[in-house]
Amino acid sequence: MNPQYIEDLATSYWRSELLFTAVEQELFTRIGAEGRPVAELAFDLGLDPESTKRYLRALSALGLIFLADGYAANTKFSQKYLVRDAADYQGDSILWRKYLAESWKSLNQCLEKGTRVLMPPANEPPEAVDERRHRYSRAMDCIAKNKIKQILPLFANMEISGDILDVGSGLGAFSVGFLEQFSQAAATLLDMAPVLGQAAETHAGQPYADRMVYQPGNVLDAWELPHKRYQLVIFSNIVHAFGDAEVGHLISQGVTHLAKDGLLLIHDFFMEHNPEKATLSDLNMLANTYNGRVYEAAWLRQKLEASGLKVTELVSLDSDTGVLVAARQQRLDELCLSRFQQLTAQIRALGFQEVRPVDTPAIRMPEWVGLKCEFGCEYYGLPQCPPNCIAPEKTRAMLADYTKCLLLQGSPPTADFQRLVLRAEKTAFKKGYHKAFCLWAGPCSICADCDGSAGCRNHKNARPSMESSGIDVFGTVRNAGFNLKTLRYNDDYVKYFALLLVE
Numbered sequence: 381m382n383p384q385y386i387e388d389l390a391t392s393y394w395r396s397e398l399l400f401t402a403v404e405q406e407l408f409t410r411i412g413a414e415g416r417p418v419a420e421l422a423f424d425l426g427l428d429p430e431s432t433k434r435y436l437r438a439l440s441a442l443g444l445i446f447l448a449d450g451y452a453a454n455t456k457f458s459q460k461y462l463v464r465d466a467a468d469y470q471g472d473s474i475l476w477r478k479y480l481a482e483s484w485k486s487l488n489q490c491l492e493k494g495t496r497v498l499m500p501p502a503n504e505p506p507e508a509v510d511e512r513r514h515r516y517s518r519a520m521d522c523i524a525k526n527k528i529k530q531i532l533p534l535f536a537n538m539e540i541s542g543d544i545l546d547v548g549s550g551l552g553a554f555s556v557g558f559l560e561q562f563s564q565a566a567a568t569l570l571d572m573a574p575v576l577g578q579a580a581e582t583h584a585g586q587p588y589a590d591r592m593v594y595q596p597g598n599v600l601d602a603w604e605l606p607h608k609r610y611q612l613v614i615f616s617n618i619v620h621a622f623g624d625a626e627v628g629h630l631i632s633q634g635v636t637h638l639a640k641d642g643l644l645l646i647h648d649f650f651m652e653h654n655p656e657k658a659t660l661s662d663l664n665m666l667a668n669t670y671n672g673r674v675y676e677a678a679w680l681r682q683k684l685e686a687s688g689l690k691v692t693e694l695v696s697l698d699s700d701t702g703v704l705v706a707a708r709q710q711r712l713d714e715l716c717l718s719r720f721q722q723l724t725a726q727i728r729a730l731g732f733q734e735v736r737p738v739d740t741p742a743i744r745m746p747e748w749v750g751l752k753c754e755f756g757c758e759y760y761g762l763p764q765c766p767p768n769c770i771a772p773e774k775t776r777a778m779l780a781d782y783t784k785c786l787l788l789q790g791s792p793p794t795a796d797f798q799r800l801v802l803r804a805e806k807t808a809f810k811k812g813y814h815k816a817f818c819l820w821a822g823p824c825s826i827c828a829d830c831d832g833s834a835g836c837r838n839h840k841n842a843r844p845s846m847e848s849s850g851i852d853v854f855g856t857v858r859n860a861g862f863n864l865k866t867l868r869y870n871d872d873y874v875k876y877f878a879l880l881l882v883e
């Protein structure tokens with residue numbers, strides 16, 4: 381294992397501490413849209429001028445500001461997300477992460493005890509409790525405002541004209557999103573009374589405010605609301621706050637309150653999507669809640685199906701969370717999940733670590749790739765390896781027949797990965813993509829008893845690899861935003877990639 385990876389893990393907190401400091405100082409807000417001289421910023425903040433240069437240089441290296449000729453300017457990104465009063469300001473959620481860093485230091489004790497160990501002080505004055513709750517709600521709201529923008533397009537072909545129930549609504553960013561998109565809808569926010577007080581202050585005077593109702597209550601009790609009433613029941617980032625039995629209660633209450641033709645939306649972290657973030661979020665729940673955890677979408681789907689609902693595959697957002705939508709009737713067909721999006725979700729559910737759409741022009745096919753097979757590879761000449769596979773000219777011509785492809789990431793053993801890739805191809809074919817064809821990673825390893833000497837006896841299941849067909853795998857997957865490095869040591873972590881040509 382390359383120790384640089386470990387060193388980078390160990391110093392991850394350098395980045396977060398730097399960000400926390402800058403947000404706490406409101407540095408990006410001070411820099412503003414026009415930029416400021418570095419010396420002036422140092423003076424403003426009461427900082428040592430030389431240290432300030434070093435500090436800003438690090439922020440510049442992280443891509444958060446530009447530095448030139450003694451001036452600091454925000455990048456577009458920082459201007460959008462880190463300047464207070466910007467519509468997409470994320471500072472409150474960043475500072476909440478800083479607050480939670482304390483509980484992460486108790487991780488070992490949590491692991492020993494199997495539960496959270498740091499509790500708020502018993503004699504905390506009510507104002508301090510209120511202040512903390514306010515900060516928490518604002519932090520959750522920052523995140524939810526961005527998430528709802530990614531989710532609303534799913535509902536673009538649908539009309540929601542009745543009542544919406546937002547369970548554990550926080551300040552109600554999800555409700556606001558739906559109310560703004562659907563002028564005939566009204567939303568009931570169900571949360572603890574103090575949170576709803578803060579929500580009411582936040583939304584006072586907004587054009588949608590008279591379509592918002594506040595229902596204080598404990599979501600773990602029976603909800604004192606009309607049964608079978610709601611066209612949309614929302615659970616956003618609430619499932620992970622509770623244990624299995626409580627989630628069962630939430631689902632049963634959700635179904636009880638859902639209208640016959642209503643939809644139930646779950647937005648959360650899921651183990652199948654972005655496993656690194658999901659597993660870390662799960663530990664975050666261990667350290668900060670009584671019995672919260674991150675669930676598998678498959679488990680939740682089962683629970684919903686057992687309640688008589690039909691459920692979508694997990695729809696992964698372009699961020700660290702995903703969505704399940706459930707309904708009693710066939711309303712799910714009205715969701716704006718393109719056939720290709722549905723396929724992507726289905727293939728992700730097969731067990732790949734990542735599945736990412738890629739355009740064919742982004743697939744790189746430089747001339748040198750074949751050299752790596754012909755010189756230096758022990759598998760050269762095997763069935764499905766050069767020269768017994770598709771020549772690069774043929775691959776280039778073939779790619780021109782496709783516009784939609786998926787890059788699939790998995791891991792060894794090779795034969796298991798290749799079988800999974802075949803399942804992905806079959807899934808696409810069954811969904812109606814008759815041209816579906818996969819190129820996997822490594823020499824064909826499908827038949828356990830094949831030593832390559834007798835030629836291929838299993839053409840049905842044999843496929844070429846990306847690299848043997850002339851594709852620069854490193855260049856292509858990096859182009860698609862994956863992180864792939866050459867292996868320096870025999871026991872380095874191996875990632876496999878395959879390309880599924882879809883349509």
Ligand SMILES: C[S@@+](CC[C@H](N)C(=O)[O-])C[C@H]1O[C@@H](n2cnc3c(N)ncnc32)[C@H](O)[C@@H]1O
Pocket residue numbers: 517520521523524547548549550551552554570571572575597598599600615616617618621
């Ligand atoms: C992580 S926040 C999610 C807020 C919002 N739905 C979102 O997506 O940002 C969880 C919310 O659930 C509320 N909550 C937690 N436990 C609750 C309970 N037992 N009864 C009512 N609300 C609860 C919290 O007050 C908080 O507003």
